[in-house]
Amino acid sequence: MHMIHPGNVLRTFVIIGIVHLLGVQAGTAQTVPTARWYYEPQYEPQEHQADMQHMRLDLRFVPEQGLVSGTVTHRFTPLRETVDSLFFNGPGIRVKSVLYNGKPARFSTGDEGTTVYLSPAAQWGDTDSITFQYEANPRRGLYFIGWKDSTGRSRKQIWSQGQGIDNRHWFPCYDAQNDKLITETIITFDSRYSVLSNGGRVSMHHNADGTTTWHYRMSHPHSVYLVMIGIGAYGIEERRSRSGVALHLWYYPEYPDRIEPTYRYSAEAVDFMEEETGVPYPWESYAQIPVQDFLYGAMENTSATVFGDALFVDRRAFLDQNYIGVNVHELAHQWFGDYVTGRTPRNSWLHESFATFYPKLFLRRIEGEDAYQWARKKEHDAALETSKQNLFPILHSRAGRTRVYEKGSAVLDMMRHTFGEQAVRKVLTQYLNKHAYGLVESNDLYQSFQDVLGLSPWWFFEQWIYRGGEPHYVVSYEDITLAGVRRTRFTVRQEHQRDDLVGLFRMPIGFAVHYADRSMDSTRVMIEKETEIVDIPNRRNAQIAFALFDPGNWILKTVSFPKLFTELRAQALRAPQMIDRYDAVMAMRELPPDTKRSALTEVFRQESFGEVRAEVVRQLVADPHASAREILRLASQDRAPEVRRALVNAVSAIPREERELFEQMLRDSSYEVVEGILRKLSAQFPAETDRYLKLTASDNGVGNAIRVLRHEISAGKGHTSSGDSLAVLASPANEFRTRTNAFEALCRLNHLDAGIVESLYDAMTHPNGRLRGSATDVARKYLTQSAHKTLFRQVLAAGEWQEWQRKILTEVVDAQ
Numbered sequence: 001m002h003m004i005h006p007g008n009v010l011r012t013f014v015i016i017g018i019v020h021l022l023g024v025q026a027g028t029a030q031t032v033p034t035a036r037w038y039y040e041p042q043y044e045p046q047e048h049q050a051d052m053q054h055m056r057l058d059l060r061f062v063p064e065q066g067l068v069s070g071t072v073t074h075r076f077t078p079l080r081e082t083v084d085s086l087f088f089n090g091p092g093i094r095v096k097s098v099l100y101n102g103k104p105a106r107f108s109t110g111d112e113g114t115t116v117y118l119s120p121a122a123q124w125g126d127t128d129s130i131t132f133q134y135e136a137n138p139r140r141g142l143y144f145i146g147w148k149d150s151t152g153r154s155r156k157q158i159w160s161q162g163q164g165i166d167n168r169h170w171f172p173c174y175d176a177q178n179d180k181l182i183t184e185t186i187i188t189f190d191s192r193y194s195v196l197s198n199g200g201r202v203s204m205h206h207n208a209d210g211t212t213t214w215h216y217r218m219s220h221p222h223s224v225y226l227v228m229i230g231i232g233a234y235g236i237e238e239r240r241s242r243s244g245v246a247l248h249l250w251y252y253p254e255y256p257d258r259i260e261p262t263y264r265y266s267a268e269a270v271d272f273m274e275e276e277t278g279v280p281y282p283w284e285s286y287a288q289i290p291v292q293d294f295l296y297g298a299m300e301n302t303s304a305t306v307f308g309d310a311l312f313v314d315r316r317a318f319l320d321q322n323y324i325g326v327n328v329h330e331l332a333h334q335w336f337g338d339y340v341t342g343r344t345p346r347n348s349w350l351h352e353s354f355a356t357f358y359p360k361l362f363l364r365r366i367e368g369e370d371a372y373q374w375a376r377k378k379e380h381d382a383a384l385e386t387s388k389q390n391l392f393p394i395l396h397s398r399a400g401r402t403r404v405y406e407k408g409s410a411v412l413d414m415m416r417h418t419f420g421e422q423a424v425r426k427v428l429t430q431y432l433n434k435h436a437y438g439l440v441e442s443n444d445l446y447q448s449f450q451d452v453l454g455l456s457p458w459w460f461f462e463q464w465i466y467r468g469g470e471p472h473y474v475v476s477y478e479d480i481t482l483a484g485v486r487r488t489r490f491t492v493r494q495e496h497q498r499d500d501l502v503g504l505f506r507m508p509i510g511f512a513v514h515y516a517d518r519s520m521d522s523t524r525v526m527i528e529k530e531t532e533i534v535d536i537p538n539r540r541n542a543q544i545a546f547a548l549f550d551p552g553n554w555i556l557k558t559v560s561f562p563k564l565f566t567e568l569r570a571q572a573l574r575a576p577q578m579i580d581r582y583d584a585v586m587a588m589r590e591l592p593p594d595t596k597r598s599a600l601t602e603v604f605r606q607e608s609f610g611e612v613r614a615e616v617v618r619q620l621v622a623d624p625h626a627s628a629r630e631i632l633r634l635a636s637q638d639r640a641p642e643v644r645r646a647l648v649n650a651v652s653a654i655p656r657e658e659r660e661l662f663e664q665m666l667r668d669s670s671y672e673v674v675e676g677i678l679r680k681l682s683a684q685f686p687a688e689t690d691r692y693l694k695l696t697a698s699d700n701g702v703g704n705a706i707r708v709l710r711h712e713i714s715a716g717k718g719h720t721s722s723g724d725s726l727a728v729l730a731s732p733a734n735e736f737r738t739r740t741n742a743f744e745a746l747c748r749l750n751h752l753d754a755g756i757v758e759s760l761y762d763a764m765t766h767p768n769g770r771l772r773g774s775a776t777d778v779a780r781k782y783l784t785q786s787a788h789k790t791l792f793r794q795v796l797a798a799g800e801w802q803e804w805q806r807k808i809l810t811e812v813v814d815a816q
């Protein structure tokens with residue numbers, strides 16, 4: 001999914017000693033043991049006395065009360081000679097009764113769960129069962145959306161989110177990922193709603209009391225954190241992959257127009273993953289369901305992915321943000337994470353790095369090589385940014401999200417660059433097949449290199465996975481003649497700081513020399529020493545136009561390679577790979593307009609990739625020269641939305657004579673462009689605002705961003721009804737993005753009443769962290785004013801709160 005797990009620490013390799021890493025955070029040096037050398041027992045796989053084999057979960061709900069009542073039966077076999085008690089995770093679960101092999105059993109329930117006493121004790125070789133009858137009002141793991149909304153406008157849903165260890169809050173279980181079991185879910189609920197869970201649907205039975213019983217069952221084992229349910233009002237679009245995998249694409253029936261853009265590539269993505277991994281989709285079918293107010297981007301529950309409904313988009317929203325990347329991310333997890341699963345969360349790079357990697361490859365298939373290079377570049381930027389904070393290895397318990405997702409994904413690109421695409425594909429196919437429906441750790445992947453290719457690339461795993469940091473190369477070249485041969489001589493020095501954690505890097509790196517006559521020479525060399533000399537003979541005696549180190553930007557690194565403007569210009573216009581052209585344009589950022597203008601306008605006119613044109617726009621936006629203004633005019637109608645977005649975001653003062661040009665962008669197909677330009681035009685030309693509001697009156701945007709902005713603009717002009725409309729959009733009847741946008745607009749307007757405070761309080765105690773964080777920030781801003789503070793206090797005193805809610809709210813109100 002899109003979150004960081006509790007930790008990742010290595011234990012697979014030899015423990016040699018204790019070495020320390022100097023990590024710098026907030027200006028102070030701190031000493032931290034590194035993963036490789038330090039044993040952290042809390043990250044060992046959890047110990048357990050029984051192998052859970054099967055779970056049958058039978059549930060009913062009273063959604064208005066946030067109540068789940070259930071019967072769960074676990075079938076298991078002991079992992080010890082005798083087992084006389086078993087503990088099941090279940091904080092807050094009220095256990096009514098327990099059966100052991102069908103007979104009442106003694107049990108005791110504490111804060112964290114229930115211990116069941118087995119009499120007679122279970123023996124090796126037995127298959128036994130325990131059945132709990134229970135109730136719970138979970139605050140985590142299971143979420144009831146919209147059932148308390150008194151206006152009747154809110155969507156009504158129930159959905160779960162198990163990862164990391166939250167499923168234990170709504171059913172008693174052994175809740176660690178180092179045990180895999182077959183699960184079965186039986187849910188009885190109001191027939192007006194549809195119910196999704198993991199696996200194939202066994203039956204759907206309409207009962208006389210207006211309820212329907214839905215029965216789902218897995219045919220292969222998975223870990224408990226991947227168990228899911230999703231309930232709401234949905235339609236289901238059925239498709240099949242080329243290999244016949246049944247796809248169930250859930251959608252909100254009132255938005256049939258969103259099915260096509262949202263699920264445009266869903267079937268193709270399954271074909272792609274099967275080809276790329278060489279392993280057929282491992283489950284009986286694949287369902288995807290959008291839900292409101294989801295905690296993260298999406299979650300790869302086995303055979304049933306949940307995603308936030310902000311990604312359930314129409315054709316226009318698709319231009320700004322769409323489901324493609326997340327779709328492939330969660331689909332890739334069906335192999336990497338669900339089919340083969342880390343023994344502990346410390347192995348989460350074996351899930352997340354792969355799930356981050358495959359969407360890039362898929363993007364290459366549907367959009368081409370440039371899009372792939374761009375995605376790689378964004379990952380490199382993120383990983384290198386994190387290295388400014390500390391240099392924890394990917395496998396360290398404190399690696400952090402960016403290392404496990406972006407850096408790990410970049411390492412997989414480098415793995416293919418180093419060993420070959422086909423070779424790595426073969427390794428991964430064997431790794432998946434060998435550990436099918438099983439548990440893995442990092443050494444299993446390493447062993448697959450040995451088994452499949454006969455290679456022991458310890459150095460690669462060591463420098464990129466077990467140790468930290470990235471290389472910094474200082475590169476220069478000379479045009480020289482030696483022994484009668486003209487040659488381009490590159491000198492490469494590795495100049496990053498080295499210690500026990502970060503060593504010299506060994507990587508195959510490309511070098512290329514492009515000549516003025518448009519010919520070129522290139523080579524690829526293993527660079528591993530502190531200083532290396534690489535010669536490329538120039539046999540045709542050609543004049544050098546520009547030289548490239550690591551063309552295509554495969555290596556995760558920083559580089560210092562000074563270049564003349566003439567070289568940058570030639571590179572920006574002529575380098576065969578997009579990312580090298582982009583680097584040259586980026587290197588012009590600090591140059592004065594007169595130096596770079598003609599080069600940049602030429603780049604804009606001939607460059608095929610939008611993000612390069614977008615960078616040209618950012619560099620020319622404040623340039624008053626006529627040729628620069630002409631580029632901006634072209635940019636305002638550019639075919640790529642990223643170019644138009646770049647223009648709208650970068651423009652500060654709109655010259656009066658260009659007003660009409662920018663006004664045309666109020667009709668742009670991209671909602672973000674419309675929102676951005678509406679904000680800027682209204683601020684700069686207040687007399688024209690009514691016309692702008694009319695022009696955009698039919699656009700709402702994702703999370704009602706444009707609608708909220710229209711209300712904000714018109715409230716700012718004194719229309720009080722617009723403040724009231726914003727208050728309605730901020731209320732609990734709406735999804736979290738709309739509410740977030742409305743709160744922020746109300747705060748900028750400094751508009752507040754008791755109803756808005758009530759909405760803020762609801763948001764500040766909401767399970768969705770993004771809504772909670774934004775609402776808390778807004779409340780803090782209001783609370784700096786004493787009149788508002790009084791109102792906050794009154795509403796708090798008048799309301800009925802649970803203890804945990806009162807605690808959260810009081811802390812914020814009293815802190816100001």
Ligand SMILES: [Zn+2]
Pocket residue numbers: 001002003329333351352355
């Ligand atoms: Zn993920």
